[in-house]
Amino acid sequence: MLQKALNLHQSGQLDEALLLYNKVLKKDKNNGDALNLKGILLASSGKLEEAKKTFERAVKLYPKNIDFKYSLQNLYRDSGDLSLSKNLLVEILKLDKNHLSSLKALASLYYNQKKYLEAKFYYSHYNELNSLDFESVYCLAHCFYLEKKYLKAISLFQKCLLLDSANTLSVLMIGVSYLKLKKYDIAVQFFDMILELDPENKDSLYFKSTSLFSGDKFQEAYEIISFLFKKDPNFKSTLSKYINYSKACLLEYPQSLEKKLNKTIFDAGDIEECIEEPYETLRRTDNLELNLKCAKQFVSLIESKVKTSKFKYIHKQKIKVAYLSGDFHEHPVGISIEGVLKNHSDKEIEFCMISLKSCTGSEMSKRIRSTNIKFYDCSKLSKLELVEKVKSLNLSILVDLIGHYNDVCIDLHLNRVAALQVWYLGYAGTSGCKAIDYLISDKICIPQESKKFYTEKIFYLDQIYHSYTPINDLKKVKVGPLNCLENGTFTLGLFTNSTKISIGLLDSICKLLLNLPQAILVVNSINKFALNNLLKKLESKGINKSRCIVFPFLEERSVYLKKITCIDLLLDTEVHNAHSTLLDFLYMGIPAIGLRGNQFSARVSASFLENIGLSELVADSFLEYYEIISDLYFNKDKYIVLRQKLSNNLKTTTMFDPKKKAKDLESAYKTMWKKYLESRKS
Structure with a gap:
């Protein structure tokens, strides 16, 4: 009779099947198979409460029957009772650790809950038993991708292609993984595979443009993002990319687009995709409120994907401070912090360094690692392994030198990997992350009235917040011979990234x-496509392009510092000022004209110039900017006095003294730590 009922059930004659199931149960109310099949029929008919009671009776009668448990967990899952579903799947796997359906179901449950570490564990086990299931292989690959184990993710996405050669999503994810690995040319090859089949595939166009831009192929990147912008300006962060790529290439675009992008950021609530990276907004606009909103959105987006774990600090006698950097190479942040690291000497503080990338082969890394400061190379760790590694160090204070230029940092902070978490040097703006306790700055960069636009507590250093690592003795810096007197020209330096x-x-x-006939513009760090567009703009204004000279790339810093003395005046940018570059010029006795704005990054030049005693070179508008430069050009005596003033001030200032900056930072860390301990008592 039970078999006849099952046949009716399978043929869709549900009422007749239900009658027979009930007849079987009337004769034997404890017939587990009949209870289970009846429950399945009731569930498929939408009678969920009755089905639930039927399954629960079967499980109660036969607690070790895997099929009955699995049927009940299916009902729980479909009813939204995921916790009960998960508990039953765990019970099944205790009975049979290789039960395929339960392994996949539990993996899927965790995956959908964005608990990717747990999902990875069960998908891995499932794939050991059944390696031909496309869905599970793809989800496992995605888990590794989210863990930032990109090479492992690539191998699994490639396996997906063996199972389904037409699956373009796997091709896309291989490309994106190579993009994350910064192997841009390889990434482009995979995006091109998709574009050969579908030339207007938006995902491939978007990521191809990103790869090209990151690989310094600016013209191609701009052309592709322009095409995508015309096709769908609202796709992912296409609007932001179009504006920022245009800026990087020194190409004009309708200013109405900036207003549209700003409104999109302001109006957005919870977001599922990034509208604009915080560092792009920081370089694009001086709007404090907008930068705060963008940073908060970005952090919220990461937080929705991150599984956080608790951190318990074990108190020790010494304050343990770690500096976190992408690497300790010869880049602006590395150069700036080197002198501080070499001069830390406070016996109450134990310092260490954490590098996200390998530093082998770097001369700076060798110099820094020769100090007594312990160095941790975390280049081979996954995101989750990095979190656990940093937590294991039992840090009092983590000092983040990277900021929003690497979203791994936000992962770390959200996991609270140190008792106190500090933002310093690498990113001149708010993190938007409440897990970051302090932002180190100075009173000119962040005035009291602006503190409300920063999620962190602001810790003010005396003088400038920025550190510097000098090469030459300050006494060797001399005034003259001045280029403007020697050859009659007035050389303006534009030493900045075109973005x-x-x-x-x-x-x-x-x-x-146009108005200073003997003025020459010297540019540095501008890509070739942007340079061509700059020359075209000059020619369109009637300016001979020979008056724009490209400063050669010089890897050796000491050579670079000597060569920049050919510049008479450094021109600064308004939304995101020069930082280490400006200090280099001032250190070599070369004045700079600064543009003061509202946000941290737009007030750095004002801070540096005011602290060196050159507040007269700080402009608050483009008109004032033009007038100050013109005045120095036409009044050479005034310019000579200015150079002499800078030379004299360099002899007395401590702005460039890494020993003092190291002491100031040590004092800052001790003050932060004292406040932390006091807050724990209360």
Whole structure:
């Protein structure tokens, strides 16, 4: 009779099947198979409460029957009772650790809950038993991708292609993984595979443009993002990329697009995809409220994908401080912090360094690692392994030198890997993350009235917040011979990444070159495509392109510092000022003209210039910017006095003294720590 009922059930004659199931149960109310089949029929008919009671009776009668437990967990899952479903799956796997359906179901449950570590564990076990299931292989690959184990993810996505050669999503994810590994040319090859089949595939166009831009192929990147922008400006962060790529290439775009992007960020609530990276917003606009909103959105997006774990600090006698950097190579942050690291000497503090990338082969790394400061190379660790590694160090204070330039940092902070977490040097803006306790700055960069736009407590250092590592003795810096007196020209230096150059600044430079006939513009760090566009703009204004000279790339810092003395005046940018570059010029006795804005990054030049005693070189508008430069150009005596003033001030200032900065930071860390201990008592 039970078999006849099952046949009716399978043929869709549900009422007749139900009658027979009930007849079987009337004869034997404890017939587990009949209870289970009846429960399945009731569930498929939408009678969920009755089905639930039927399954629960079967499980109660036969607690070790895997099929009955699995049927009940299916009902729990479909009813949204995921916790009960998970508990039953765990019970099944205790009875049979290789039960395929339960392994996959539990993996899927964790995956959908964004608990990727647990999902990875069960998908891995399932794939050992059944390696031909496409869905599970793909989800396992994605788990490794989210863990930032990109090479392992690539191998599994490639396996997906063996199972389904037409699956373009796997091809896309291989490309994106190579993009994350910074193997941009390889990434482009995979995006091109998709574009050969579908030339307007938006995901492939988007990621191909990103890969090209990151690989310094600016013109190609711009052309692709322009095509995508015309096709769908609302796709992912296409609007932001179009604006920022245009800026990087020194190409004009409708200013209405900035307003549209700003409104999109302001109006957005919870977001599922990034509208604009915080560092892009920071370089694009001086709007404090907008930068705060963008940073908070970005952190919220990461937080929705991160599984956090608790951190318990074990108190020790010494304060343990770690500096976190992408690497300790010869880049602006590395150069700036080197002198501080070499001069830390406070016996109450134990210092260490954490590097996210390998530093082998770097001369700076060798110099820093020769100190007594312990060094941790975390280049081979996954995201989760990195969190556990940093927690194991039992840090009092973690000092983040990276900021929003690597989202792994936000992962770390959200996991609270140190008792106190501090933002310093690498990112001149708010993190938007409440897990970061302090932002180190100075009173000019962040005035009291602006503190409300920062999620961190602001810790003010005396003088400038920025550190510096000098090479030459300050006494060797001399005034002259001045280029403007020797050869009659007045050399303006624009030493900045083209993404920081606004249309307003470009117009001001053109105005200067038009009205200062002996002025020459020297550019550095501008890509070839941007340079060509700059020369075209100059020619369109009637300015001979021979008056724009490219400063050669010089890897050796000491050579670079000597060569920049050919510049008479450094031109700064307005939204994101120069930082270490400006200090280099001042250190070598070369004045700079600064543009003061509202946010941290837009007030750095004002801080540096005011502290060195050159507040007269700080402009609050493009008009004032133009007038100060013109005045120095036409009044050479005034310029000579200015150079002498800078030279004299360099002899007395402690701005460039790494020993003092190391002491200031040690004092800051001790003050932060004292406040932390006091707060724990209360």
